[in-house]
Structure formats: C-alpha cells, structure tokens
Amino acid sequence: DELDDAWRTALTRFSDNIPVIGEDFIERGGMIAFVGPTGVGKTTTIGKLAARYVLKHGSSSVALVTTDSYRIAAHEQLLTFGRILDVPVRVVDENNPLEDVLLSLKSKRLVLIDTAGMNAHEPHTQAQLSMLDDVTVRMKKLLVLSCSSQRHVIENAYETYAPLGLSGCVLSKLDESGSIGEALDLIVENGLAVSYVTDGQQVPDDIDVAHKKDLVSRAVVTAQKATRSKRVFNEHQQERLAKDEHWES
Numbered sequence: 224d225e226l227d228d229a230w231r232t233a234l235t236r237f238s239d240n241i242p243v244i245g246e247d248f249i250e251r252g253g254m255i256a257f258v259g260p261t262g263v264g265k266t267t268t269i270g271k272l273a274a275r276y277v278l279k280h281g282s283s284s285v286a287l288v289t290t291d292s293y294r295i296a297a298h299e300q301l302l303t304f305g306r307i308l309d310v311p312v313r314v315v316d317e318n319n320p321l322e323d324v325l326l327s328l329k330s331k332r333l334v335l336i337d338t339a340g341m342n343a344h345e346p347h348t349q350a351q352l353s354m355l356d357d358v359t360v361r362m363k364k365l366l367v368l369s370c371s372s373q374r375h376v377i378e379n380a381y382e383t384y385a386p387l388g389l390s391g392c393v394l395s396k397l398d399e400s401g402s403i404g405e406a407l408d409l410i411v412e413n414g415l416a417v418s419y420v421t422d423g424q425q426v427p428d429d430i431d432v433a434h435k436k437d438l439v440s441r442a443v444v445t446a447q448k449a450t451r452s453k454r455v456f457n458e459h460q461q462e463r464l465a466k467d468e469h470w471e472s
Contacts, residue, residue, distance in 0.1 A: 234439055234443070237439055238435045238436055238438075238439045239435070240411050241407060241410065241411060241417070241435045241438055241439070242410065242411070242414055242415065242416040242417065243416055243417045243418075243433045243434060243435055243438070244391050244416045244417065244418040244432075244433065245432070245433075245434070246432065247432050248365070248390075248391065248418040248419070248432075249272050249275070249276055249333055249335075252284075252332040252333045253333070253334070253361065253362075253363055254325055254328075254334040254336065254360060254361065254362040254363065255333075255334070255335055255336065255362070255363045255364070255365060255390075256336040256338055256355060256362055256363070256364045256365070257269055257335070257336065257337060257338060257364075257365050257367055257393070258338050258355070258364055258365070258366055258367070258384045258387065258389075259338075259340065259366050259367035259368065259369075259380055259384065260340050260369075260372075260376065260379075260380050261340030262340060262369070263340065263367045263368065263369040263372070263380075263395055263396070264367060264369065264395040264396060264421060265337055265338065265340060265367045266300045266301055266304075266337050267300075267421070267424065267426065268367055268393055268395060268419070268421055268430065269287065269301070269304070269335045269337050270300070270301075270304040270426045270427075271421065271426050271427040271428075271429065271430040272335060272419075272427070272430065273285055273287060273304060273308055273310060273333075273335055274304075274307075274308060274426050274427035275427045275430070276333055277308045277309075277310065278427065280332075282308055282309045282310045284331055284332035284333060285308070285310045285331060285332070285333045285334075285335070286310055286311045286312075286313065286328045286331045286333075286334045286335075287301055287304065287305055287310055287311070287312045287313070287334075287335050287336075287337070288312070288313045288314075288315060288321075288324055288325070288328070288334060288335070288336040288337065289301050289312070289313075289314055289315065289336070289337040289338075290315040290321060290336065290337070290338045290339055290351065290354065290355075291337060291338065291339040291340070292314065292315065292316045292339075293339050293347060294339070298314060301337055304426075311328075313327070313328065315354075320354075321354050321355070321358055322357075322358050322359065322360065325358060325360040325362070326360060329360075336362070338351060338355065339351050348383065352383070352384075352386070352387065355387055356386075356387055363390040364384070364387050364388065364389050364390055365389070365390060365391055365392060365393055365418055366380065366381065366384050366385075366389050366391075366392040366393070366415070367392070367393045367395055368380060368381075368392055368393070368394055368395065368406050368409075369395050369396045369399075370394055370395065370396050370397050370399070370402075370403045370405075370406050371396045371399040372405075372406075373405070374405040374408075374409075377405055377406055377409050378409060381409055381413060381415070385413070389415060390416075390418075391415065391416040391417065391418040392410065392415050392416070392417055392418065393417075393418055393419045393420070393421065394406055394417055394419070394420045394421070394433065394438075395420075395421045396421065396422070397420055397421065397422040397441060398422040398429075402442075403438070403441060403442050404442055407438065407442055417433035417438065418432070418433060419431065419432060419433055420433050420437075420438070420441075
C-alpha cells in the first residue's frame with residue numbers, strides 16, 4: 224500500500240536524522256557531569272548508571288560527586304546510592320571547591336557528578352555554570368531533558384547549558400510523557416546526540432542506551448496513546464453533552 228510505504232519512508236528518514244551516541248557512554252570512563260533543570264531526574268539517572276557500572280566492574284573504580292549544596296534532599300539521595308553501592312560521595316561546597324574534589328578523585332576510572340538543578344532565572348544558576356566552566360580537569364557534560372516537560376522548558380534548558388559544551392543528552396521520564404516529539408525536535412535541530420533513555424524509577428533497570436529506531440517507535444507509540452486518550456475524552460464529553468441535552472428537553 225502506497226500510504227504504508229510513504230509512512231515507513233518518513234519514519235526511516237526521521238530515524239536517520241536522530242543523533243545518538245550509540246554505545247554505553249559510561250564505559251569510556253572519565254568525569255561526567257549531569258546538568259539540567261530541577262526535577263528532570265539527574266540524581267536517579269546517576270544512581271542507575273553507577274549501579275550498572277558497579278555490577279559490571281566493581282565499586283573500587285567509581286566515585287560520585289554533588290555540587291548541589293542548596294538542597295539537603297539532593298545530598299541524601301546521592302549519599303544513599305553511595306552507601307548501597309559502596310562508593311565514595313564527595314560534596315562540593317565553599318570549603319571543597321569542585322576543582323579540588325575532582326583532582327582528589329583522579330585515580331577513579333569513572334566519576335559521576337550531580338549538579339544543582341537550576342532554572343535559567345535562578346540566582347544560583349550563573350554560579351553553577353561558572354563553576355562547571357572554570358574547571359581545568361577534563362569533564363564531559365550530559366544534559367538531562369525530561370520528556371514530560373513542555374517545549375519552552377526543554378528549549379530554555381538547552382539554551383542555558385549549551386554554552387558549557389555538551390557531549391550529549393539523556394532523555395528522562397519517557398514513562399510519564401504524552402509525547403517525546405518536542406524533545407526529539409530539539410535534538411535533531413541542534414545535533415545533540417542522545418546517550419540514554421530512562422523510563423521509570425527502578426535502579427538500575429529503567430535506563431537504556433539510546434537507539435534511533437527505538438526512539439522513533441517510542442515517539443509513534445506515545446503519539447498514538449495521546450491520540451487515543453484525546454478520542455476517548457472527546458467521546459465522553461459528547462456523551463455528557465447528549466445526556467445534559469436529554470435532561471434539559
């Protein structure tokens with residue numbers, strides 16, 4: 224059928240345009256900072272990746288760092304992961320600058336850095352950005368984007384963090400999203416490669432290396448679900464209106 228062929232061709236073309244890293248990013252090791260707004264799932268993503276790495280390579284070559292000295296809850300979650308995985312957790316504050324903390328962890332093969340979830344207009348944001356930018360130690364940065372966020376939130380996050388030089392991104396909360404089209408749009412437009420997708424709270428299960436075809440099929444499925452929900456909602460509305468009219472007459 225011509226329509227089916229056209230649909231398949233369109234999906235293939237879309238798939239070809241989605242940049243992905245295509246391998247398990249943490250396997251390269253190094254120091255990796257996870258940046259992005261509050262509530263996108265940075266800490267949980269770090270917990271999942273650290274757990275995966277520890278299960279495969281043991282805990283001796285991993286360390287966790289947090290630069291979030293603003294929210295105690297952020298520390299607690301990371302410290303809990305550290306205790307469970309038996310890996311050190313270092314907190315960056317005025318007495319322990321990021322540069323010093325990272326230099327003290329040079330012997331570790333993998334260092335995952337949790338950052339304060341700042342939004343563009345918050346006063347701490349610039350200080351966080353400057354701190355990450357000023358580090359002389361080589362550090363990769365992954366932007367965590369929540370698929371349940373609105374387009375303008377995703378765009379603001381990209382514009383805020385892109386000047387740091389991003390190595391790629393993580394698409395989080397696919398399980399909560401009505402559509403991942405907004406995020407994929409931004410990714411394709413800016414050539415921002417996707418490293419991982421996360422779709423739940425289970426550590427370390429609910430995270431996968433991103434693949435082009437999987438992202439397209441997820442986009443199609445979430446769009447179909449959204450269309451179905453809208454149709455059901457409209458049908459209910461029409462039924463209610465019909466009932467109301469019946470009672471009025």
